[in-house]
Amino acid sequence: MAKILVVDDDRELQENIVEVLAEAGFDVCAASNGEEALEQLATTAIDLVLLDSIMPGMNGMETLPQIKRAYPQAKIIMMTAFSTVDSAVEAMRKGADDFITKPFKIDEIIMAIRRSLEEAKFAACQEMLNMDDMFKCLANAIRRKILFLIKEEGRQRFMDIARKLEIDDHTKVNFHLKVLKEANLLEQDGRKAYQLTPQATKIVACLNSISEA
Amino acid sequence: MAKILVVDDDRELQENIVEVLAEAGFDVCAASNGEEALEQLATTAIDLVLLDSIMPGMNGMETLPQIKRAYPQAKIIMMTAFSTVDSAVEAMRKGADDFITKPFKIDEIIMAIRRSLEEAKFAACQEMLNMDDMFKCLANAIRRKILFLIKEEGRQRFMDIARKLEIDDHTKVNFHLKVLKEANLLEQDGRKAYQLTPQATKIVACLNSISEA
DNA sequence: CTAGGTTGAGAAGTTTTCTTCACAAAAATA
DNA sequence: TATTTTTGTGAAGAAAACTTCTCAACCTAG
Structure with a gap:
């Protein structure tokens, strides 16, 4: 109303x-x-x-x-x-x-x-409907895992992400982190650790609520 | 809590x-x-x-x-x-x-x-994280438009969807409707009109709340 | 300072997704 | 019943996305 x-x-x-x-x-x-x-x-x-x-x-x-x-x-x-x-x-x-x-x-x-x-x-x-980059990002399973890892455990450094997701090929991680950065879902702090943008935080919380409903 | x-x-x-x-x-x-x-x-x-x-x-x-x-x-x-x-x-x-x-x-x-x-x-x-089909579905703009059209205006017949989205090539619409059906986001009623599944209703409502927040 | 580890970039190859085309089946209309 | 419209299918071509490889820049530890 x-x-x-x-x-x-x-x-x-x-x-x-x-x-x-x-x-x-x-x-x-x-x-x-x-x-x-x-x-x-x-x-x-x-x-x-x-x-x-x-x-x-x-x-x-x-x-x-x-x-x-x-x-x-x-x-x-x-x-x-x-x-x-x-x-x-x-x-x-x-x-x-x-x-x-x-x-x-x-x-x-x-x-x-x-x-x-x-x-x-x-x-x-x-x-x-125009959040095309965001939707395209979430289509990929590795990128979803990255977002949830950071949501659950806080900001992460490059090799920590690779190790926790058990991905041996670091360049694969690099590619996906780059896509997430370009879509404004991830940003890096002074130590180069990756953290969620405010937008990503909102989206991940919203998607989390789907499972709980 | x-x-x-x-x-x-x-x-x-x-x-x-x-x-x-x-x-x-x-x-x-x-x-x-x-x-x-x-x-x-x-x-x-x-x-x-x-x-x-x-x-x-x-x-x-x-x-x-x-x-x-x-x-x-x-x-x-x-x-x-x-x-x-x-x-x-x-x-x-x-x-x-x-x-x-x-x-x-x-x-x-x-x-x-x-x-x-x-x-x-x-x-x-x-x-x-395992809702892969759903996420892959939402990566495509036409499919997002279809979901929102049906959310906003209720169940729709095939050619109505094509006309309202201004897509001349009906086979393109057909392909995307098929993907949505296979991902359990759309179903058809007795008259073959397309409607949202309960799951899709939940997802679309959740995504709508992102814009409002 | 050097060697090794961490992080990142770009190109090529591979896979996946989407669009288009030709045709078919089902439904509606005259 | 014949014709037209609506809906649907599968294959081929095109585009997009992902993986792999090679190399480079930067950082850290000995």
């Missing part, structure tokens, strides 16, 4: 939107201005922000780039009663994913939300 | 073991006999069972094979005050992972637990 943050200083409109979106099946929370929005985002995983452009304190146009910078995965739909081509273009260039004019119809905002959430899902799938 | 179930009708000993294991950092729960143990296992993910062999009602030797059958991933350490070679061999043959004689020292039981849990972790890693 997608989590949506409604940011608007008009308390009545805000509550109206929250109620309607909740009825439409979304998990909704609210903030009255930019500062509150950033606070909410800091503690809650938000999928999409409905952001009013005119608010006292930090307004929508000022808040937008800050949210985009700190929470790039969150989709942002800018709402405004005073829309011009210039303000629309400015908002989109600052990172808004959509732009909607008040007063709007309910199904209009719901459709915009659904479209933006769909785009977010698509982007997440694309990112994973 | 490993979850341990202590099964013993001697209430004082049971509480003693629970307390000591909790202090050693384990998450512990208890049962007084075989029936209670099976009930607990039905509602809680247990990593390891400490199972007394002599209990009223369903005793340890009767409970052991039932646990092993229903919860094969759970490690079982059999405890007994009346140990003979025969009883030890019988317990191990029925699936116990270790066998320990009462009265035992605390560090003795903790060491046995640690050893068994380490073996469980090693077995989980081995299972995953």
Whole structure:
């Protein structure tokens, strides 16, 4: 279930939107201005922000780039009663994913939300589908063994890896370590010991959870 | 944190073991006999069972094979005050992972637990390392796209898959679908529509979580 | 400093994987 | 029923991946 943050200083409109979106099946929370929005985002995983452009304190146009910078995965739909081509273009260039004019119809905002959430899902799938190097790496059994050896026993030096995996031909180990480095799954520290990259750590933990499920 | 179930009708000993294991950092729960143990296992993910062999009602030797059958991933350490070679061999043959004689020292039981849990972790890693077909499947981009298309849009017929992935050459699609079927990631229903196997569903969900983290 | 061990690189040979082609079988439609 | 469309098979060719070999650079120990 997608989590949506409604940011608007008009308390009545805000509550109206929250109620309607909740009825439409979304998990909704609210903030009255930019500062509150950033606070909410800091503690809650938000999928999409409905952001009013005119608010006292930090307004929508000022808040937008800050949210985009700190929470790039969150989709942002800018709402405004005073829309011009210039303000629309400015908002989109600052990172808004959509732009909607008040007063709007309910199904209009719901459709915009659904479209933006769909785009977010698509982007997440694309990112994973594009991890070609990583998938090609994991196709090879020796390389899987190397990753798990390092996960289980910590960083390893070249000949330790070869010995523990019982591979006599060091050049075979060298080839596979090179492939792992080029795929950004392994890196070397000051002593040339091999360790997992953050990405590899994530992947190995995830794959481990398949066996446990 | 490993979850341990202590099964013993001697209430004082049971509480003693629970307390000591909790202090050693384990998450512990208890049962007084075989029936209670099976009930607990039905509602809680247990990593390891400490199972007394002599209990009223369903005793340890009767409970052991039932646990092993229903919860094969759970490690079982059999405890007994009346140990003979025969009883030890019988317990191990029925699936116990270790066998320990009462009265035992605390560090003795903790060491046995640690050893068994380490073996469980090693077995989980081995299972995953051996999923060669699956990993080789995921190395190919077209096959990843097929899996995600079906995850996102539900079961698909042959030409629908080709059309949605914009692949003109149907024999290319056919080849990759065949590889996915042979790796037990895809199966066909009565109308020949392709759907994910339970295993594939698990894997795709897991890989999806990498992008979201 | 020298010799041996460790680590790494590049080329050639071998194996595996993928794509394409020709054809066939099954299902759907007119 | 005949024709068209959909789905599937196997072989050959092409591309990618892996293994082996030779050599080199660097590090360590005596």
